[in-house]
Amino acid sequence: MRIFMTGASGWIGSATAAALIERGHEVTGLARSEQSAAALTAAGITPHAGSLDDLDSLRTGAAASDGVVHLGFKHDYSDMAASGRTDRAVLEAFGDVLAGSDRPLLLASGAAGLTPGRITTENDRNPSEGPDSMRGGGENLALSFADRGVRSVALRFAPTVHGPGGDHGFIATIAQAAVRSGQSAYIGDGANRWPAVNRADAAELVALALEGATPGSVVHVVAEEGIATKDVAEAVGSALGLPVESIHPDAAGERFGWVGRFFALDTPASSLLTRERLGWEPVAPGLLADIASGYYTP
Ligand SMILES: NC(=O)c1ccc[n+]([C@@H]2O[C@H](COP(=O)([O-])OP(=O)(O)OC[C@H]3O[C@@H](n4cnc5c(N)ncnc54)[C@H](OP(=O)(O)O)[C@@H]3O)[C@@H](O)[C@H]2O)c1
Known part of the structure; x- marks a missing residue:
C-alpha cells in the first residue's frame, strides 16, 4: 500500500514507518521542515511538505494514498486544548478525503485515564466527546467515519511507549x-x-492494524x-x-x-x-x- 503518514519523524512514527517499509509498503511522510524532510528521506520515506496546520497539504497527501496513518501531534502541554483542536481539524480533513473509499485511517490516541480504577478494554468508549474534550474528541470523531465508508481505526497507545x-x-x-x-x-x-509497550512491538501492531483491523475498531497498543x-x-x-x-x-x-x-x-x-x-x-x-x-x- 502507499501510505501517507503524519509524525513519521517522531518516536513512534519513525519505528512504524520502518516496520511498514519492511513489510513492503511505500511511505510518504508529512514534513514541516527541511530537517524533518532530510530525516525522512534518509529513512526511505518520501517527504511531503506541509504541516498539521496546513489542511490542504494533508488533503493532497491523503488523496494520493491508499491509506493514512496519523501519528503527528503537537505536544504543547501548556495549551493542550489548542493541540486537541488541531488534531480534530486534521481528522476532519482526512475524513472528508477518505469518505466512501473504504481506505484505512489509523489515528493515535491514548489508553490512559479512560476508565480510572478498572481495566480499560477495547470495548470501552472513550469519554472524550466533542472539540473541547481531551485531544479534541478525535478518537470518537474518527471512529464515526466508519459510517461514511472509511476504515477508521483508533490506536490507543499505552502511556509509555x-x-x-x-x-x-x-x-x-x-x-x-x-x-x-x-x-x-x-x-x-x-x-x-x-x-506500557515497547516501541518495536507497537510498530509491529500498527502495521498489523493497517493491514487487518476492521472499520471503526479500537486497537490497544499495550503489552503490559x-x-x-x-x-x-x-x-x-x-x-x-x-x-x-x-x-x-x-x-x-x-x-x-x-x-x-x-x-x-x-x-x-x-x-x-x-x-x-x-x-x-x-x-x-x-x-x-x-x-x-x-x-x-x-
Ligand atoms: N510516546 C508515547 O509514549 C505515547 C503514548 C500515548 C500516545 N502517544 C501518541 O502517539 C502519537 C505519536 O507520539 P510520539 O511519541 O511518536 O510523538 P513525537 O515523538 O513527539 O513526534 C511527534 C511527531 O509529530 C510531528 N509534528 C508535531 N507538530 C507538527 C506540526 N505542527 N506539523 C507537522 N508535524 C508535526 C513531529 O514532526 P517534527 O519531526 O517536525 O517535529 C513528529 O514527527 C502522538 O499522537 C502521541 O500523543 C504517544
Whole structure:
C-alpha cells in the first residue's frame, strides 16, 4: 500500500514507518521542515511538505494514498486544548478525503485515564466527546467515519511507549524529576498501575492494524497491562543510583510537573481483544527491563 503518514519523524512514527517499509509498503511522510524532510528521506520515506496546520497539504497527501496513518501531534502541554483542536481539524480533513473509499485511517490516541480504577478494554468508549474534550474528541470523531465508508481505526497507545534510545515522554520526565530532586518518587502507596509497550512491538501492531483491523475498531497498543508505579520508581532509582520515596498526591505537580496527574492515575488497560483479533504477540523487553538498561538516564 502507499501510505501517507503524519509524525513519521517522531518516536513512534519513525519505528512504524520502518516496520511498514519492511513489510513492503511505500511511505510518504508529512514534513514541516527541511530537517524533518532530510530525516525522512534518509529513512526511505518520501517527504511531503506541509504541516498539521496546513489542511490542504494533508488533503493532497491523503488523496494520493491508499491509506493514512496519523501519528503527528503537537505536544504543547501548556495549551493542550489548542493541540486537541488541531488534531480534530486534521481528522476532519482526512475524513472528508477518505469518505466512501473504504481506505484505512489509523489515528493515535491514548489508553490512559479512560476508565480510572478498572481495566480499560477495547470495548470501552472513550469519554472524550466533542472539540473541547481531551485531544479534541478525535478518537470518537474518527471512529464515526466508519459510517461514511472509511476504515477508521483508533490506536490507543499505552502511556509509555519505551525502547532503546529512550523516548522523551513520561518516563524520561519522571527520571529528570528524580535527578533534579535527588530522590526517585512514587505517589501515595504507588500501587496505581500504568500500562506500557515497547516501541518495536507497537510498530509491529500498527502495521498489523493497517493491514487487518476492521472499520471503526479500537486497537490497544499495550503489552503490559499495568505496572505498579512504585515498581517504576524503584527501577528509575536503581538505574540512577538514587533513593526511592513516597510523596503525597498534593506534591505530585511540583515534583513531576505535567506528568504528575498522569503518574497518580490507576489506569490498567487490556489488549486481549487486540491480540485475538490481529494475532499480535509482543516480544520485546518490558518497561522495567528498559529502565534497567539505562535508556532513561538523563
Ligand atoms: N510516546 C508515547 O509514549 C505515547 C503514548 C500515548 C500516545 N502517544 C501518541 O502517539 C502519537 C505519536 O507520539 P510520539 O511519541 O511518536 O510523538 P513525537 O515523538 O513527539 O513526534 C511527534 C511527531 O509529530 C510531528 N509534528 C508535531 N507538530 C507538527 C506540526 N505542527 N506539523 C507537522 N508535524 C508535526 C513531529 O514532526 P517534527 O519531526 O517536525 O517535529 C513528529 O514527527 C502522538 O499522537 C502521541 O500523543 C504517544
